[in-house]
Amino acid sequence: MREVWQSRKGFIFAAAGAAIGLGNLWRFPFQAYKNGGGAFLLPYLVALITCAIPLMIMEYAYGRQIRGGAVKAFSSLKKKFEIFGWVQVMIPIVVMTYYSAIISVSVVFMVYSLGHAFGMINWLSNPGPIMGMVAGSAENPLDLGAGISIYILIAVVFVWIANWLIVKKGISGGIEKISNVFTPLLVVMMVIFMINAVRLNGSAIGLEALFKPDFSKIMDPGIWVSAYAQVFFSTTLAVGVMIAYGSYLHSKADVVNSAFITVFANSSFDLIAGVLVFSTLGYLVSSMGVEFTSFGTGAGVAFIAFPIAISTLSSNVVVQGLLGFVFFLCLFIAGLTSSISMLESFATAALDKFKISREKLVTIISLFGFVGSACFASYAGFNYILDIVDAYVGNIVIAGLGLIEVILISYIYGTKELRQQANEYSDFKVGQWWDILLKYFTPLLLGAVVVTNIINLFTGLLRMDIIGVIAQIVFGWGTVLIMIGASIVFYKRKWTTSVNE
Amino acid sequence: MSTGAIIMMVIGLGTVWGGTLTTILIALAAEKKSKIR
Numbered sequence: 001m002r003e004v005w006q007s008r009k010g011f012i013f014a015a016a017g018a019a020i021g022l023g024n025l026w027r028f029p030f031q032a033y034k035n036g037g038g039a040f041l042l043p044y045l046v047a048l049i050t051c052a053i054p055l056m057i058m059e060y061a062y063g064r065q066i067r068g069g070a071v072k073a074f075s076s077l078k079k080k081f082e083i084f085g086w087v088q089v090m091i092p093i094v095v096m097t098y099y100s101a102i103i104s105v106s107v108v109f110m111v112y113s114l115g116h117a118f119g120m121i122n123w124l125s126n127p128g129p130i131m132g133m134v135a136g137s138a139e140n141p142l143d144l145g146a147g148i149s150i151y152i153l154i155a156v157v158f159v160w161i162a163n164w165l166i167v168k169k170g171i172s173g174g175i176e177k178i179s180n181v182f183t184p185l186l187v188v189m190m191v192i193f194m195i196n197a198v199r200l201n202g203s204a205i206g207l208e209a210l211f212k213p214d215f216s217k218i219m220d221p222g223i224w225v226s227a228y229a230q231v232f233f234s235t236t237l238a239v240g241v242m243i244a245y246g247s248y249l250h251s252k253a254d255v256v257n258s259a260f261i262t263v264f265a266n267s268s269f270d271l272i273a274g275v276l277v278f279s280t281l282g283y284l285v286s287s288m289g290v291e292f293t294s295f296g297t298g299a300g301v302a303f304i305a306f307p308i309a310i311s312t313l314s315s316n317v318v319v320q321g322l323l324g325f326v327f328f329l330c331l332f333i334a335g336l337t338s339s340i341s342m343l344e345s346f347a348t349a350a351l352d353k354f355k356i357s358r359e360k361l362v363t364i365i366s367l368f369g370f371v372g373s374a375c376f377a378s379y380a381g382f383n384y385i386l387d388i389v390d391a392y393v394g395n396i397v398i399a400g401l402g403l404i405e406v407i408l409i410s411y412i413y414g415t416k417e418l419r420q421q422a423n424e425y426s427d428f429k430v431g432q433w434w435d436i437l438l439k440y441f442t443p444l445l446l447g448a449v450v451v452t453n454i455i456n457l458f459t460g461l462l463r464m465d466i467i468g469v470i471a472q473i474v475f476g477w478g479t480v481l482i483m484i485g486a487s488i489v490f491y492k493r494k495w496t497t498s499v500n501e
Numbered sequence: 502m503s504t505g506a507i508i509m510m511v512i513g514l515g516t517v518w519g520g521t522l523t524t525i526l527i528a529l530a531a532e533k534k535s536k537i538r
Binding site: 008012037038041044045048204207208210211212213254257258260261264265267268270271275427428 | 508517518527
């Protein structure tokens with residue numbers, strides 16, 4: 001008997017927790033800033049309506065109808081399409097290997113924040129040396145002898161044990177229970193931090209940078225590609241997660257409104273993170289006289305700027321340390337709820353096809369995942385290889401499979417039938433606009449995203465030195481080939497369960 | 502803050518935060534209705 005979500009609240013918290021992750025906290029604010037501030041918001045909102053919401057409804061409805069993960073979903077369309085399902089569920093496993101390394105930094109900073117609170121080390125006002133000690137340095141992506149970060153390695157063990165303990169308990173026993181507590185807690189903590197950040201002197205400078213429209217850039221196709229990419233990736237679509245979550249829905253559960261809630265909740269978190277990050281940066285710009293660009297464009301914002309901001313909230317080191325602990329706990333929770341959903345995506349697909357206990361399967365995946373994450377604990381891995389793998393898997397494979405998924409489900413299964421099934425027990429119904437978006441508009445725009453990203457990757461190779469080119473081929477295309485190879489192995493193996501009959 | 506920034510802030514935050522609130526209220530109303538039945 002297949003498990004189902006015990007409550008609608010549990011399902012929505014789990015789905016929102018899966019969509020809300022570290023990517024919201026640092027990726028959205030700088031995508032907006034880089035792409036014209038307020039002008040980015042218009043394509044972003046268009047992307048929400050034309051891509052994220054229709055795809056979310058499609059994945060929930062199709063997952064519930066098929067009662068299976070991505071592998072079963074694709075093989076139900078046509079046996080040979082099963083291979084796409086396997087490639088799709090390989091994505092979260094690859095992403096989890098480096099995602100765990102990023103989450104690990106939060107774990108390390110949580111521990112150091114407690115050290116700060118108890119007067120053992122004073123680092124929040126000057127996090128550079130601690131970040132340098134944790135991340136280390138390497139000369140280039142091939143400098144594999146540069147060393148390994150023992151801090152990240154130990155924290156990665158902790159992160160994988162947490163993932164393993166939660167996911168092996170199953171949907172209602174593990175993920176639903178943990179999401180019921182963690183997702184609302186995360187939202188409350190982030191709202192408190194955001195309100196506090198807006199109250200800081202100079203926050204208006206940051207908010208002006210985030211929201212000030214630059215309409216000279218709005219006709220730039222790059223902005224539209226970035227907006228679609230941000231919405232697509234931050235909602236965890238096309239990686240098998242939402243199909244798997246939908247498969248555990250009760251047959252009479254609402255689909256349409258739940259999809260709207262998940263997408264809007266994720267985007268709300270994007271904007272909460274945007275306001276929080278930019279208000280804090282505005283405060284730092286105002287008080288220290290530094291430029292916005294001096295904080296970098298990635299994880300640096302969270303791991304360098306925030307400890308400084310926290311240290312200036314109070315002169316009491318105990319308060320500083322405890323605030324730091326809460327903030328990095330918040331980051332850890334955001335990462336953990338996303339990573340357990342990624343692990344569940346593969347677990348659901350494999351359990352659909354192979355007769356194996358959930359506990360044994362999750363243990364095997366966790367061991368392989370930990371070995372993969374350990375590679376990113378190396379200095380070269382954390383500082384260079386992580387970005388390369390993320391660019392190839394995130395930009396090409398996810399969008400490419402999203403494109404394949406929307407075309408196959410829309411044209412083979414049919415949007416009309418799926419719409420009727422989605423509408424049947426939903427709080428409100430979607431009309432024919434949904435069919436039109438899925439059949440024509442979304443494939444066209446996703447196709448443009450994929451083509452633009454492939455062109456960018458190839459033209460980028462021409463501007464690199466030989467070490468850069470080798471690294472891109474080995475770690476970028478190499479990862480893609482390993483994913484496809486592993487997918488073929490799983491695809492070729494026989495079904496040992498009866499669910500596909 | 503400039504007027505343009507304030508307008509974009511209201512549109513952006515209003516759409517997603519307003520959208521979240523509205524859809525949650527719809528879900529709560531639907532749940533209440535089904536309990537009454």
